[in-house]
Amino acid sequence: MDDMTNLVWRKASRSLNNGGDCVEIAGLTGLVAVRDSKDPEGPVLLVTPAALRTVVLAATTG
Known part of the structure; x- marks a missing residue:
């Protein structure tokens, strides 16, 4: 997928107060x-939803 201009990007609400990094x-x-x-x-x-869940779980549980 080359054209990602129409994607709706979002970030965690907790990150909005740290300068956006x-x-x-x-x-x-x-x-x-x-x-x-x-x-x-x-x-x-680009990752599968399952792969992203695995990364988030690993990051939050150590």
Whole structure:
């Protein structure tokens, strides 16, 4: 997928007070797009929802 201009990006509500330095996500059919909020024109990582859940679980449980 080359054109991601129509994606609706969102970030965690808790991150809004820290200067915006976080990741943003956008939903696609069967995938989740992830990008660095500091570099919205930069690279985008496409992962499955299951893979993203695994990363979040690992990050929150240590």
